[in-house]
Amino acid sequence: MAIIAVDMDEVVADALDEHLSRYNALYNAGVTKDHLTGRHLRDVIPYEHRQETEQIVHSEDFFADLKVMSGAQEVLKALSQEYEIFITTAAMEVPKSFTAKYEWLGKHFPFISPMNYVFCGSKHIIAADYLIDDNVRHFKLFKGKGILFDAPHNRQVTGYTRVKDWQDVARLFASIPVCR
Amino acid sequence: MAIIAVDMDEVVADALDEHLSRYNALYNAGVTKDHLTGRHLRDVIPYEHRQETEQIVHSEDFFADLKVMSGAQEVLKALSQEYEIFITTAAMEVPKSFTAKYEWLGKHFPFISPMNYVFCGSKHIIAADYLIDDNVRHFKLFKGKGILFDAPHNRQVTGYTRVKDWQDVARLFASIPVCR
Known part of the structure; x- marks a missing residue:
């Protein structure tokens, strides 16, 4: 069975949405995803907010509260019939x-075994x-095919197969013959 | 740079030594590594000890207290000059x-970046x-070369390149031409 490795933050988990909510609540601000085309949150906020904004993702409960990206569950469940799915997240x-x-x-994602979770760095x-x-940096030395999941910060990046959402992932894999 | 992936328990960390110490203290027993040739601890203890013995490794402080396997630090530090070292542990x-x-x-192992830690299952x-x-089960689908690190439980397993300790690892890699 061919293997699909799937990143977590911004791909199956909406970490940016939670980060923006917490940032906006902390500083009474109104930053939205539309402000972040080609940029990360740290690039659009006052310099003096940076340290505390970075700390938001280091709080114990941050990752517990994340919304699931729309369609991720249904599409991965369907793909898991034909592919082995691993979740590979830069948790380090x-x-x-x-x-x-x-x-x-x-x-x-109860249909993915914990034996198929990978907490890594590089x-x-x-x-x-x-x-x-x-993040295209993960594709540089990767020997398989990188598929860029659309996010505000990567919107101006070119040269990769881009999927704009999970329906797009489903369409892409529907067009690829399955190797058994 | 070629990559060496290194398991943690029984390879760089002496988890079995700690497990035996805690088991023997708990049941006033005297099980040693010599009793475990070809067997795991669970195979040599009374059935009624099994559940509690299994729980020992699930206590929060178990992995904090492990001794480093003799020679692991020196040999990995030397190998890290010629190879990229990853620690790959079935932490799931x-x-x-x-x-x-x-x-x-x-x-x-302060000379190994956390970006090179991998907590995985399969x-x-x-x-x-x-x-x-x-554990030879990890070699079955692995596409590189598996090197079996000697441990009581695997002593009767044949068919793999076996190293008996870290000095043996150093000798093995000294005999392999380095690809740059």
């Missing part, structure tokens, strides 16, 4: 996220046929 | 171990040239 950047990420995945250690990710 | 079997494992690695997701592991 936020070590406090381990337990919350593990529990969140079990709650929202993703060139991942052996998969496809990697669906919002 | 014991989710409570995440933080203790992360901190233990940082303390004892290891056929690992893209590496070599995998040093005490």
Whole structure:
């Protein structure tokens, strides 16, 4: 069975939505995803907010509260009939996220075994046929095919197969012959 | 740079020593590694001890207290000059171990970046040239070369390149031409 590796934040979990909500509540601000085309949150906020804004994702409960990206559950469940699905998340950047990420995945993606979760840093250690990710840096040394999941910060990046949402992922894989 | 993936328990961390110490203290027993040739601890203890013995590794502090396997630090530090080293541990079997494992690695292997830690379940997701592991099940679908690290439970397993300790790992890699 071919393997699809799937990133977590901005691909199956809407971490940006939660980050914006918490930032806006903290500073009584009104930053939306539309303000972030080609940029990260840290690029559009006052310099003096940076440290505290970075700390938001390091709080114990941040990853427990994330919304599921629309369509991720249905499409991954369907794809898991034909492919082996792994969740590959750069969790080492936020070590406090381990337990919350593990529990969140079990709650929202019960059809994926915890034996198929990978908490890593550099993703060139991942052996998969496809990697669906919002960060192109993970595609550089990856030996399979990188599929760029659309996010505000990567919208101006070119040169990769881009999917704009999970329906687009379903269409893409429907067009690929399955190797058995 | 070629990649060496290195398992954690029984390869760089002496989890069995700690498990035996705690089991023997709990039941006033005297099980040693010599009793475990070809067997796991669960195979040699009274049936009624099994559940509590299994729980020992699920306690929060278990992985914080492990001794480093003799020679692991020196040999991995030397190999890290010629190879990229990743620590690949089946942490998903014991989710409570995440933080203790992360901190233990940082303390004892400060020359390995946390970006090169991989907490996983199934290891056929690992893209590496070599995998040093005490469990041959991880070699089945692994596309690189599996190197079996000697442990009491695997002593009767044949058909793999076996290393008996870290000095043996150093000798093995000294005999392999380095690809740059």
